[in-house]
Amino acid sequence: MDDKNNEIETEEVLDDAKAPVTDEETAAESTDGDEESQLEKDFLKLKDDYIRLYAEMDNMKKRAHAETEKTIKFAVSSFAKELLVVADNLERAIAAMSDNQESCAELLKGVELTQSELTKVFEKFGIKRFNHIGQKFDPNFERVVQEIDDKKAESGTILSELQAGYTIHDRILREAMVIVAK
Numbered sequence: 001m002d003d004k005n006n007e008i009e010t011e012e013v014l015d016d017a018k019a020p021v022t023d024e025e026t027a028a029e030s031t032d033g034d035e036e037s038q039l040e041k042d043f044l045k046l047k048d049d050y051i052r053l054y055a056e057m058d059n060m061k062k063r064a065h066a067e068t069e070k071t072i073k074f075a076v077s078s079f080a081k082e083l084l085v086v087a088d089n090l091e092r093a094i095a096a097m098s099d100n101q102e103s104c105a106e107l108l109k110g111v112e113l114t115q116s117e118l119t120k121v122f123e124k125f126g127i128k129r130f131n132h133i134g135q136k137f138d139p140n141f142e143r144v145v146q147e148i149d150d151k152k153a154e155s156g157t158i159l160s161e162l163q164a165g166y167t168i169h170d171r172i173l174r175e176a177m178v179i180v181a182k
Contacts, residue, residue: 073126073169080127083118084166084174090115091164126169130176133158137180141165141172146179153181 093111097104122128132141137156145162153159158178165176 074171076125077168077173080122080125080166080168080173083122084164087115087118087122088163090118122166127173128167130165130167131161132165132176132178133161137178142176142178144180145177147182148179150181155181157181 090111094108094115097108097111101108119129130141132138135158136154137144137158142158142165148159150157150159158180160179161176162179163174163177166173
């Protein structure tokens with residue numbers, strides 16, 4: 001009996017396998033395919049979103065780093081502007097003492113050393129003096145204080161400088177005050 005029961009069960013399974021596929025079964029299989037297709041689309045969209053967000057975050061990091069470097073680089077600007085007055089006064093002292101070198105020789109030497117040290121500190125922090133005497137006036141670097149008739153110089157040529165101009169890391173810190181030829 002057991003053998004006969006096994007044969008019936010086997011025949012029923014084979015009959016089920018040979019039976020035509022119903023619409024419900026086809027719909028279930030296609031739904032599985034649609035679900036897989038939808039999952040794959042969702043995965044690709046999420047992957048694309050991830051890549052874009054990662055790139056955006058990387059760009060934000062780079063911009064923040066550049067902004068921080070720029071802030072550090074130019075943070076000393078207001079302090080440097082105040083020190084320019086000291087540099088100007090040292091130049092004036094040297095110019096005044098140059099006329100009386102014999103009586104002020106030691107004082108002149110001390111002031112020149114102080115000016116030299118100040119110049120080294122300026123250079124260390126990217127502060128440079130520019131001198132455009134003899135060149136054409138450039139409104140980006142100089143401010144005209146006076147115009148003088150000069151037959152030897154071409155019009156717009158800088159003849160002298162009343163106050164020195166300075167840059168900090170290639171940015172104008174202070175314009176030079178100049179006298180130009182008419």
